[in-house]
Amino acid sequence: MIDNITHLLFSKKFYLLLLSLCFIIPATAQDSLQLKVGGALRFNYNLSSWKDGQKKRGGDFGYDMFRVNAEAAYKGVFLNAEYRLYSDGFGGGFLKQGWVGYKFNELDQLHIGLTQVPFGIQQYNSHNWFFNLTYYVGMEDDHDMGVKYMHIGDTFEYQLAFFKNAEELKFGNNTESSPNRYSYDVTGRNKEINQFNGKFIYKFGNEAAHRLGFSAEYGKLYNLDTEDLGDHSALAAHYEFTKGKWNAKAQFITATHDPANAEGEPRDVVVMAAYGAPYEVAAHFNLYSLAVSRNIPVEWGPISNLQFYNDFGYMQKKTKGFEDTYMNVTGVLVSAGNVYTYVDYAAGYNHSWLGGNFVDDFSKGNPDAKWEARFNINIGYYF
Template sequence: MTSRTDSRRLKLLTLSLSISTAMAATAVQAAPDDQQTIEALRAQLQQMQQRLDRLEQQQSAGTSGSQQSVSTNEAPATTAPQQADPQSQQSLAQQNKSAIEQMQQTEFSGQLVFNGSFNDWSEQSKDTTGDMDFGKFVLAVDGEVDDLEYSLEYRFYDGYQFLKSGWLGFNPNDNDTIRVGLVQTPFGNMDYGYQGWYGTLPYLAGFNDNQNAGVKWDHHQGPWDTSLAFFKSDNLGSGNEHYGANAIGDSPQGNSEENQLAARAGYTFDHGDDYSTQLNVSAKGGQLYNEQTNRSGDNWSAAIGIDGSYGNWRTMLQATTYEYNPKNPSEAQSEISDNVIQIGAFGFNYLIPKRGQMYTASASYSMDVDWGPVENLFFFNDFSYIDPAGDFSSINGGFGDQDDPMLNDLGVLVTAGPYFAWFDIITNKNGLNYFGSPVDNGWHTSIQTNFGINF
């Protein structure tokens, strides 16, 4: 009921009350036999008085609530009290609504992981039947506002931490995206180039699932996916505490990848009913600046890949060729062979051939299950191989001639709601001395589990 209606009813009741009062006064002077009529008039008068009192209370409460609502939205008090400007109230409401909508478009997520391992080359691992360690803690933010988007992922490990990726994006239309920041390099099979937990030799060498600092343009049109990127620097800084492997300036050899161009084109053949095959080609190259000699060389790489999804099955094949042409300090000064390039990631340095080819083959099968909380089993196998162009060793400063590196990762991912567990059997021969695996022309095995929660 509005205040205008309440006021009108109040006036009518007051008028009725006045009339009834006059009638009652007249009735008092009436004959005794009219006493019944007098009592009836008095009852009506009492009922009208009660209704009038209730209406006045309701009107008083409504006026007080309205004043309180206005005072709640008023601007901070000044020296002279003022009534709230309706336009300013509307503007403030719109700003609050916009802020709430933006918060609703931002997603915060994370991951906590623990690692268990048994390495056949470790005496301690044999004596204790393996080891259990903290794996990583991940915090991520993703969001969008109209045509703008953003993403950030920061990782904490035992003893070091780094920004894994972080970028600002713009979508001028439904087919194009432009991203600036620490973005994924468009190279080879995407997004990772492998399907298990551990990765492949091209990933360890920096040719798959690599993050670099620059600007990237992605275009999607029908079956075509094309990307073009410019990277001012492959790393944020010259150290080795980052996700993707790259040549690093803060090392005895002193090379840093700068001013790199990358391009990728993929065409997807649709076979219907969740069956498709993508054929892709990619290339990357640019300046290789040496911080020891202050001279610039160059580097380049190219890859061809096949990524097939066939129902529950997925297969990947990739061939990569590459070459680094550095301007190194003398081998006597660096104590590093000119036949290798020193790269780094995850807090340590290692060596790869400066020229060669790399090959990968991966297969996986996804199976939904109903085993209590367990929802899915994901079986996978990733195999990779490096064919160096010339003598190469991943130990002893690169001096020597070891057998060609090979790596295989066989396992299963178990998913139960937000919980997950990877179980991997990783075998390698001369696998780049990654995480301490021996380089002795023999095969070695690491059994690993990585389990945790996504939130």
């Protein structure tokens, strides 16, 4: 673990990143330029029910992630970028997001680059450190390469976007997409290309407490073997309620993937990847999620707030013989100045990151699977 941290913090990429920031920071002396540089350092403890050796050790505590954020604005043109450094086992270093934007006015703006896909509840469909089940199938906090138009009004919000492809790190003629990425995308022998997204939100109630929305997505899947185009699509209905210390998020998604695979290759699953590791996902599914949280202000030394939450997700697979997937996370976020600590109990059934067989839990699954759980504490200093 120490060797991994040393490799990350003293790598050539890290020094080049810091060097570039040094050239940016002096520009803040110009009155018309706005610049903000921040980041985070996080550590993680976990104890998993399916890891006998780890249970005998009493869990493991180690490095999670270091990130650098940069925001800049000049004459209506602005930049937003975030670069993350994980250990080699979780994909190493990669760009989470990075886009250039332009403000037409206070309500309308344009983003170009690696920007968040306008689909479902944003920014997150969850409250916990693990996110919700939607994240693990590319339907929460996804980022792709393209252009996005946003209108944010008092009553209505809408976003329209075109994405040429997902994060592309290798530009060979027949090269598979790299699994070293933040958000889950179709990888393996298929590539996401030419994707269109639309999202609409109606806000109502006192202080816009209610947010009712609909999202649609349609794109192509280019197969490296057949050189033919398949497609993928998704629809979502979502609702978010915020009142005082309470927040609730409810969402329904139906998604389908029809890859143009080579003869003999299965078409009822697709390969998705992030954090350096690919796995299979059912090509056709419905996904239901419900997340609730409540803030409790406190005055306990540096601790100012406790946010208790429960986030639930259910993945209903449409292929006969596939076993459904469940996920539930109960926890609390402890806020103490710039330190935010997530204390989570995450349980999963046929969930790749929560026990079982990592490769096909989100596809065919296992009818004899058992619920597995992970107790997790993530400590982060955000600056």
